[in-house]
Amino acid sequence: MRDIQLTSEPLDIQSCIDLVSSPGCGGINVFIGTVREETKGRKVVRLELEAYNAMAVKEMERIADDVLGKWPVHNVVIHHRTGVLNVGDIPVVIAVSGPHRDAAFEACRYAIDTLKHTVPIWKKEIFEDG
Secondary structure, rough: EEEEEEOOOOOHHHHHHHHHHOOOOEEEEEEOOOOEEEEOOEEEEEEEEEOOHHHHHHHHHHHHHHHHHHOOOOOOEEEEEOEEEEOOOEEEEEEEEEEHHHHHHHHHHHHHOOOHHOOEEEEEEEEEEO
16 A cells, blocks of 8 residues: 655644554654754745655655555555745655564664655755844
8 A cells, every 4th residue: 555645734744654554564753854953054034845746746756656566565654845934844755664673663764765866755944044
């Protein structure tokens, strides 16, 4: 199972966990990305995230399909947020479940690393000093 969402609404971590939970899965790995307060010594005020929605969703689906094909996992959730996010807000949640933890860890790491490199979502950091 895969569940992909690109939304301007706040992400629900527990919902993502619930979606991947399954009696056949002994491991769930969850990556939660948060807006940090500092980048390279500069204080972050907020992020502005924009996406090419159709292409972003298609690429997120491809990543989920890759995960399901490369690792013995059962479920993948990739949810990403767009819009204005403040420090502490959650722009991305990835959850992967499988019978064993190692595969879930590896698949989750692959998903976030690949998402950062291939999905057309642009991040504009607004700093305190401009």
